[in-house]
Amino acid sequence: MTPLPACCTPLNAHWPLPIQVPGTVLLSTIFDSTLLIDGDFQRSAVPLPVSIQRSIVKRQAEFLIGRLCARAALQKLDQLDYVPALGKDRAPVWPEHISGSITHNTGHAAAIVGHKTQWCGLGVDLENVLTINRAECLAEEILTTNELLRMATLPHEQIALLVTMTFSVKESLFKALYPIVQKHFYFEHAEVLKWSQTGLVQLQLLKDLSTTWFYGRKLEGQFAISRGQLFSLVAIGA
Structure with a gap:
């Protein structure tokens, strides 16, 4: 498994909400964007979109950590080694059979995934x-x-x-x-x-x-x- 960058904590599978949603995987982490260093994208094997390259360090860290949560969730759900690309509409591009969502805000990121046969839409x-x-x-x-x-x-x-x-x-x-x-x-x-x-x-x-x-x-x-x-x-x- 690809090691996590030093700017984030180990991924957490804790379910924080009142009702568990069966058949989904939710992973989250705490991160510090000031600790993002050159090479973190390459070491994490996460492609860096051109639009994110041009953005500030905080946005780069959010993108990286959100994608790491998403990839790990897909690995746990389906043994998929897949990083959602950034679509033309700025939304993550998921595998055809997967519903998913990524979120991040002030040092906290999370991603949820599930099969479309069970969940046609997931938003966090x-x-x-x-x-x-x-x-x-x-x-x-x-x-x-x-x-x-x-x-x-x-x-x-x-x-x-x-x-x-x-x-x-x-x-x-x-x-x-x-x-x-x-x-x-x-x-x-x-x-x-x-x-x-x-x-x-x-x-x-x-x-x-x-x-x-x-x-x-x-x-x-x-x-x-x-x-x-x-x-x-x-x-x-x-």
């Missing part, structure tokens, strides 16, 4: 939990009218969690659905109908994306918080 996202002030500033950009009305009924101290969670699960929803529908959609095209402090979320589409994925279609998500970061997942069964 990591976000730093917003401060209340920042959440209030961003709420109108992220939340629909109905979500804003529900936010107004919450205790003030829950607003930061609500806005962070809503942002994150909508990102996870996009990552899970985009490979299926091949259409871009935005924050206003989905809404959180209900959620619980235990980490379970119900979402609804507010836009027709295909004959299967239409306005009003409901989906389930989940989230958990650790070390000031919120991790979310949307898994779409085959």
Whole structure:
């Protein structure tokens, strides 16, 4: 097995979310982008795309560590030695029979994979939990009218969690659905109908994306918080 670069910790198979998703492999790690050194991509056998070569060290580290999580997850799932390339739409290119997702944020990266015969879409996202002030500033950009009305009924101290969670699960929803529908959609095209402090979320589409994925279609998500970061997942069964 290719050794990991010194900038990241050993990969962790801990499942942080409320409900285990059967048939998937989720791996994560903690990393420090300032410890990335010349040659880490070559030693890790991860191709460095031209667009990433031109980017700052932080972005290079995020790309490398996310791909290392993805490759290791594929090895564990299917004994595949495969590094997802960067597609024209900037999304990872997975093997034909695999659904997968990669995320990274402030020194934490993760990847999840599963077989398309069981999961036609998988999306994960990591976000730093917003401060209340920042959440209030961003709420109108992220939340629909109905979500804003529900936010107004919450205790003030829950607003930061609500806005962070809503942002994150909508990102996870996009990552899970985009490979299926091949259409871009935005924050206003989905809404959180209900959620619980235990980490379970119900979402609804507010836009027709295909004959299967239409306005009003409901989906389930989940989230958990650790070390000031919120991790979310949307898994779409085959």
